[in-house]
Amino acid sequence: MVPNSEVRLFGMWASPAVWRVEWALKMKGIEFEYIEEDVSDKSSSLLMYNPINKQVPVLVHNGKPIVESLVILEYIDETWNDKPILPVDSYERAKARFWATFVDVKCREAARKSFFGEGEERENGIENLEIQLKALDEELEGKKFFAGNSIGYTDLVVGWMAFWLGVAEEAGDFKAVNSSKFPFFTAWIENFLQDPLIKNNLPPRDKTVEFFRLFRQAGSCAKANVK
Amino acid sequence: MTTERDEVKLIGTWAGGLVMRVMIALNLKQVGYKLLQETPGQKSKLLLQSNPVYKKIPVLIHNGKSICESMIIVEYIDETWTSSGWQILPSDPHDRAIARFWTAYIDDKLPGLFPMLMGIIPGNTVTAAERFTACLQPLEEAFEKISKGKSFFNGNEIGYLDIALGSHIGWIKAVEKMANVKIMTKEKTPRLVMWAERFCVHTVKEIMPKIEKLIEYTELIKLSLITATPRN
Numbered sequence: 001m002v003p004n005s006e007v008r009l010f011g012m013w014a015s016p017a018v019w020r021v022e023w024a025l026k027m028k029g030i031e032f033e034y035i036e037e038d039v040s041d042k043s044s045s046l047l048m049y050n051p052i053n054k055q056v057p058v059l060v061h062n063g064k065p066i067v068e069s070l071v072i073l074e075y076i077d078e079t080w081n082d083k084p085i086l087p088v089d090s091y092e093r094a095k096a097r098f099w100a101t102f103v104d105v106k107c108r109e110a111a112r113k114s115f116f117g118e119g120e121e122r123e124n125g126i127e128n129l130e131i132q133l134k135a136l137d138e139e140l141e142g143k144k145f146f147a148g149n150s151i152g153y154t155d156l157v158v159g160w161m162a163f164w165l166g167v168a169e170e171a172g173d174f175k176a177v178n179s180s181k182f183p184f185f186t187a188w189i190e191n192f193l194q195d196p197l198i199k200n201n202l203p204p205r206d207k208t209v210e211f212f213r214l215f216r217q218a219g220s221c222a223k224a225n226v227k
Numbered sequence: 228m229t230t231e232r233d234e235v236k237l238i239g240t241w242a243g244g245l246v247m248r249v250m251i252a253l254n255l256k257q258v259g260y261k262l263l264q265e266t267p268g269q270k271s272k273l274l275l276q277s278n279p280v281y282k283k284i285p286v287l288i289h290n291g292k293s294i295c296e297s298m299i300i301v302e303y304i305d306e307t308w309t310s311s312g313w314q315i316l317p318s319d320p321h322d323r324a325i326a327r328f329w330t331a332y333i334d335d336k337l338p339g340l341f342p343m344l345m346g347i348i349p350g351n352t353v354t355a356a357e358r359f360t361a362c363l364q365p366l367e368e369a370f371e372k373i374s375k376g377k378s379f380f381n382g383n384e385i386g387y388l389d390i391a392l393g394s395h396i397g398w399i400k401a402v403e404k405m406a407n408v409k410i411m412t413k414e415k416t417p418r419l420v421m422w423a424e425r426f427c428v429h430t431v432k433e434i435m436p437k438i439e440k441l442i443e444y445t446e447l448i449k450l451s452l453i454t455a456t457p458r459n
Contacts, residue, residue, distance in 0.1 A: 052332065052365055064321050071327045078320040090306040094294045101296060102280065135280055 007032035010046050010058040012039050013203050014211045016160035017069040018057040023156050024073050027197060028080045070100055073153065086153045099139070099146065100157040107132045111165060115172040115212075116219045122174065129176040133185055136161075140184035144191055151195055155188075162192045163202055171212035235260040238274050239285040240267070242436055242444045245297040246285040247394040251431045252301045252315060255385075256308040267444070268451030298330055301390060316387045323387075325373055326380070329366065330391040336362040337395060344402035345445050347452065356408035359399075360415050366392065370418040378425050385429055393426040401441035 009025065009032050011018035025032050037046055037056050049058045049065035059066045059075070066075045077085045087093050110132060113125025136158065140146065146154035166189075169175055179186040192198055235253070237260050239246030253260050265271055270282055277286045277293040287294045287303070294303050305315040316323050340359045343350040373380050373388070380388040399410050411420050427435060436444075 061321075066321070066324045066328075068328050068331055071324050071331065074327060075320050075324045078323065090303055091289075091292055091294070093306065094299050094303040097299045097302070098294075098296055101299070 008060040016164045096154045137182040137185040162189045236288040244394040248297045252304040326388040352406035367416045
């Protein structure tokens, strides 16, 4: 426990990176104040706390900001060190961190191409996603969750693929997740979304699909370089 | 846990900036290892087996277990070998978060800037150099605060963030020479220039490759790209 702790989280309701921080805070039973940001009109607080990337999530702990969701997760685990989220063993920790960068860099890029791309770019995105899903599927064989019998760090970081990938598929009209090709991954999605921590801590699906549909339209019109 | 019979192998090349990060970390912790050199343009069977997802160096193999991704390996080394007294990441969680944030920034912004400056892809090298300097600017401005007025980002001794950026110094100097541009200068990035000088005279200096060798190596890479057979 960290005494006299003031924890604030700047976020945006549809952002998977924000939700993974919320999941971590709730897993640890940490009380926090949530501040919703309008990302089209960012607050002066957000810009002050995150001048480099100007993005959510930002965790502010006793006035000190921590940015980048993976960095925030490590910070939370180190600061409130009961109920560890990361594995204890250093090799397992290295594996967990490996999967985190894999999904946040590789899978995200492939999902972005599949969602925003057209023609060859889209096909390439979906092809890459399938290769990546295969790797994740193999990692899950024989396990309920990436972390074992209960949710851990890797599940939290891959978590966006359990919900937001399905949303992107619907809003972007493509399909990558396939239960016969990726049986373990599909089972993991089900287990993850049914877990009490996650089930009650997700944005409303219809609203999120609609948001992503509009996001895609805006992306196509502006040919924006989005993250 | 480490034992007398620890077997540590590192798959990489002497020229690789990312590989250098791991070599620095192993040296700081006084861990003996065997460097398994990869040939430019080719990937060994061991590399493909140890890193099937990315098929990239560096890969650390510790008692048969593979660890991939340079800064993940550095952190693994920090957590595994604790008896030397050298701490790569700071103790304070907020300081650790700062080091991790800036390392993620470096790894996001810098790698993509090298190929054009090396002449591997066509482009305006002057603009590329200016872009590089602009990417370093936030680090230049943050140096005093992160270092708390000391010599290195990590304080009195080099640490995680020093390793993350320091591993690029050799290549920055090499591309400055190859492309006849300036990236780190006393005018635009004075603190980083002085930090780089201190980094280069540190005990890790034996690992830092010579600029001329890196330039030669670049020519080898370019040749291997031209003569490479198409992939299936």
